[in-house]
Amino acid sequence: MVTASIAANIAARVEPSRVAAVVARNVGALRSGPAYWVVLVSGFFEPLLYLLSIGVGVGALVGDLTVDGQTMSYAQFVAPAMLAVSAMSGALAETTYNFFFKLKYMKTFEAVLATPVRPMEVAVGELLWSVVRGGLYTVIFLGIMVAFGLATPLGALAALPAAMLVGLSFGALGMAVSTLMRGWQDFDLLTTGQFALFLFSGTFSPVQNYPAGVEILIQLTPLYHAVELVRGLAIGVIGPGLLVNVAYLLAMVAASLWFASRRLERLLLE
Amino acid sequence: MADEPLIYARGLVKRFSRKGAEPFTAVDGIDLDVAAGEAFGFLGPNGAGKSSTMRMIGCVSRPTEGELRILGMDPIRDGARIRSRLGVCPQLDNLDPDLTVRENLTTYARYFGLSREVGRRRAAELLEFVQLADRAEGKVDPLSGGMKRRLTIARALVNEPDLVLLDEPTTGLDPQARHLVWERLYQLKQRGATLVLTTHYMDEAEQLCDRLVVMDGGRIVAEGSPRSLIGQYATAEVVELRFADEVDYSAKLEGIGRLDPLPDRLLLYADDGDGAVSEVHRRGLSPSSVLVRRSTLEDVFLHLTGRTLVD
Known part of the structure; x- marks a missing residue:
């Protein structure tokens, strides 16, 4: 209900x-040069390395696993979680580091807001871009999962929109958090928080x-819902249960976007 | 509609509230009318409230009190519509270092809803206009301060604005770069553009502005054309006298003209500068240096506020 009304307000x-x-x-x-591509490529490898080292390596020690009555290899269990993490970190890197840099140092948004573009349009545009980046990671990661036999092509196809939603929701959350950042020192907190989610969210x-x-505490945090979905x-x-996960992530998108655009207004339109 | 000024303000106030401190009043009740085709200036020292006023006119800052209409519209309700017809050159360049010189213009054009086609054409024209066509495919960072400022001005023109706002367009530029910027702004003015600019350089105000207001402490302290302000608040000429010793000669100079003692020199206002110098000598005074010059807005400002413009 609240989500729907916020969404209508945003639209x-x-x-x-x-x-x-x-x-x-x-x-x-x-298009401007290699710098951006370096950032783009490096962000992709982390979850992939975890998949290989822990999913495959540790998985050989763990053996098979039974979840909700379905038996699978440990790597099959870990792979979708790493997919969710990949979508999360792709979008998050965009709306935290890059967004913050544009907001605070490059004054990009100051220049943009002198035109007819409004804060909410900046927020939505930046968010969509982060979804593009998260989506790129997702597609490549899914290809790897299928190639390694960790997901069926059908499963991969079904997981794609879910992973896109994960990117959308974490991109939005990251942007909201960025508007509260005082300086680069705050990014250490962000990294720590992100790592804690990464370890404990049923990954x-x-x-x-x-x-x-x-268990209950974990079920309140966002990456848990992303991984489950x-x-x-x-x-x-x-x-x-998947509907609950979807609702959680959608609510996160709406609330974060609304908050981020309000903060942009406070910061730039004084 | 035709008679409506492009900028109309009555009792405009901007107050910033800060945590744990008294609210700070940057603009303290000003009235403005700027008509189409005018080149209008805000002259004043740093902290006079010029930039805060410009931000309110640019619809990126809400007035705290008073009435403000831009292009006949309400900045709060119609902010986006007004901004679509403004060109803004901010005090600090906020060009996009991730983009090329040309892309800075084409990207900006899209924020105004212009098609790629139109954006490309305008970018090409404007790069010619500001003499940066040969740098079009390069990055922004290696450009000199003057080039960056010209690019920012070009960017402000990409939507063919009805009103161009320039916040200290030549601050920090070397004299040659300043003159190049002035030339372009003068050309714009000749084409009938409405320019509103802030400056703390009196020569800039004299060169570019048809009409200006002098601001100090958030208030307008004088208004008129550069010549009329000089006529009203200063004399035709000013004699600058320096003495080798630190004796106060004010009493001996009494009656020749209005005196303004500055830390390093004495200003003597007179319609006939040479006549005043003869009178100084006739009284038996021998200053170490004497300079007779035409009076400027700097003298007006000094007279109105007791302080110099650039400190």
């Missing part, structure tokens, strides 16, 4: 051609393995 404040212009600026920057072991209190669709265990 009313956005002119598609201006959002497209905000995205186009980033496409232009991408490397089912959350049921933790004490009940911890992507894994459910990738391995074909589909239940009503």
Whole structure:
């Protein structure tokens, strides 16, 4: 309900051609030289390395695993989680480091807001761009999963939109957080938080393995919902629980976008 | 509509509230009317409230109090519509270092909803206009300060604005670069553009502005054309006297003309400068240096506020 009304509110404040212009600026920057590509490529490898070292390596020690009545190899269990992590970190890197740099140092948005473009259009445009980046990681990662026999082509196809939603929601969250950053020192906190989510969100072991209190705590955090959704669709265990995951992530998109655009207004339109 | 000024302000106030401190009043109740085709200036020292006023006119800052209409519209309700017809050259260049010189213009054109085609054509024309066509495919960073400023001006013109706002267009530029910027702005003015600029250089105001207001402490302290302000607040000529010793000669100079003692020199206002110099000598005074010059807006400012413009 609240999500829907916020979404309607956002839609009313956005002119598609201006959002497209905000995205186009980033496409232009991408064409400008190798610097951006280095960032782009390096961000992709981390989850892939984890998949190989822990999923395959540690997986050989762990053996098979049974989740929701379905038996699978440990690598098959870990792979969808790494996919979700990949989508998350792709989008997040864009809306934290790059967004913050444009906001605070390059004064990009100051120049943009002197034109008819409004804060919400900046936020939506930057978010869409982060989804493009997250989506690129997702597609490549899914290709690797299929090639390694860690997902069926059908499972990969089903997981694709889910992973895109993961990128969208974490991109939005990252942008909201960026508007609160005071300087680069705050990024250490962000990295630590991101790493904690990465370790405990049902990525490397089912959350049921933790004490009940911890399990509930994990179920309140966003990457858990992302992993559950992507894994459910990738391995074909589909239940009503997935709707809860989708609702959680959609709410995160709406609330974060609304917050980010309000903050941009406060920061730049004083 | 035709008679409506492009900028109309009555009792305009901008106050910034800060955590744990008294609110700071940057603009303290000013009235403005700027008509189409005018070149209008805000002259004043740093902190006079010029930039805050410009931001309100540019619809990126909400007035705290008072009435403001830009192009006949309300900046709060119609901000995006107004901004689509403005060209803004901010005080600090915020060009995009990730893009080429040309892309800085074409990308900006898209924010105004212009097609790629139109954006490309305007970019090419404007790069010619600001003499940067040979740098079109290069990055922004290696450009000199003057080139960056010219590119920022070109960017402000990409939407063919009805009103061009220039916040200190030549601050920080060397004399040659300043003259090149002035030339372009003068050409714009000749083409009928409406220019609003802020400056703390009196020569800039004299060269470019048809009409200007002198601001100090958030208020307008005088208004008129450069010549009329000089006529009203200064004399035709000014004699600058320096003395080798540190004796106060004010009393001995009494009656020749209005005096302004500065830390390093005495300003003596007179319509006939040479006549005043003869009178100084006739009184038996021998200053170490004497300079007779035409009076400027600097003298006007000094007279109105008791302080110099650039410190």
